[in-house]
Amino acid sequence: MKTALITGASAGIGETFAQELAQKQMNLVLVARSEEKLESLAQLLRSQFKIEVDIIVQDLTAPNAAKDVFDKVNQKGITIDLLVNNAGFGDYGDFAERDGEKQVKIVQVNILALVDLTHQFLPGMRDRRLGGIINMASSAAFQPMPYFSVYAASKAFVLSFSEALWAENRRYNVDILAVCPGPSPTSFFADAEFPSFLAKASELNSTPPEVIVKEALEALKNKHSSIVPGDIRNQVLVNIPRFLPREALVNLWKTILGTGVDKN
Template identity: 45%
Template sequence: MTAPNPRLSSVLSPGHRALITGASGGIGESFARLLAARGLDLVLVARSEGKLRALATELSAAHGIRAEVLATDLSRPDAPRQLHAACEARGLPVDLLINNAGFGSLGPFDANPFEREHEQVMLNVTALMDLTHLFLPAMLARGTGGIINVASIAGYQPVPYMAVYAATKAFVLSFTEALWGETRERGVRVLALCPGPVETGFFDVVGTRDAAVGIMATPEDVAAAGLRGLEQGRASVIPGWRNRIQSSLPRIFSRTLTVRVAARMMKPRGPTAPKLAPGAAPARR
């Protein structure tokens, strides 16, 4: 196990600031609560302004921290630049970036709405990459900082009937581990957090719980695992031993076999009634 880095640990101490996307519920809200309890100031980002303001008020009163609200639809192409500009205009340097916002869809790729799949890539991939690119340089200039990108064990193999979602999480995992290699000796730690299914609003967005494979984790446990992994300087974390075993199967069996098994497991058993997912909905982990 990698020893905690003193400079990185300081990012998780009072007086620093974390920006959390998808902060209105699920894993994002859990990150906000854990970090506020540590004394960090917060920038809370999601589309649901009312939920964000209620959370900001609660955490500010409970922990004496400063919690800013920036209601933003990160699936819009210009949203990451606008969010970064808003932080600079308000004098809000970000020490810890948590890219948590995302959503998924279940069903045959050809049958899912074009707009839904496009928005999924824009939020899960493009917005995450853009925000990382915008906030990372200042961290490197200061010689300290942290980034947590929330991926999924779905990123370890192709997943039929969640083809786009799994592909976006494969990007997040590869991108994040590569950045870990680039930044680990420059004072900034980057972590891919890869949970299995989590008890969040994700499956309400998907339209069915048939997509949940494995034991549900709590968002609190997943967020805590992410912070521990960041403190340890790890490149990626898979919470739960069952999930770690599942993620290793594509390396043991052929990719063809694992895809065929996944297709049988994930094929929808009934109508999924696709809904356009809110941009800040927490993704399946």
């Protein structure tokens, strides 16, 4: 039986990945900061699907976090067939006025931990000539977004990085996929401290986590390099940069997202 490791597995899209992969009879290694939430989910999945579920409590902003996760997996004698780099978060507001430590932590989780975890597990997949890695990017990856600058930039990195690795690793039978969802009804907007009216507007155009996960797994199966899950509205969103000059694009997003700065 194959095993998947999922970061940010205690809630939202990560939890949905865990449920969907458990239903497909994959054993799981669940990684997140909350031991209570992880253990509750693990017990539910063990009972419902009769699979093995291990948990690793880990803050991915900690020094050597990815190496610690890798070492714990090896100590358990587990081979990871699918890595889902799902952990990530954002922050809304004027960059210069937001908490600087939080901005650095966004980069640590969204980029550094993702790169390090990929580098820890990818060589083994290449040696076995079998494996897959799903990196969660975002529709924000396709354009700079004032007042959401660090998050959007971090996801642009994830998209570019993942597509490059997709090309590098095809000959090793290792599939790499960047998933670029639009808004989804999770706690993301509240955690990022979006004003309520902007969060509600985004949720009107949201894609359920179940749809995102199912489409992501199908895209991985079909060996795609990236996917924008959901309906046509998300496709329109990510293709706007094709038709606008970059300065006009940035000013458009400044107008849209900047409405919350004055009202916040």
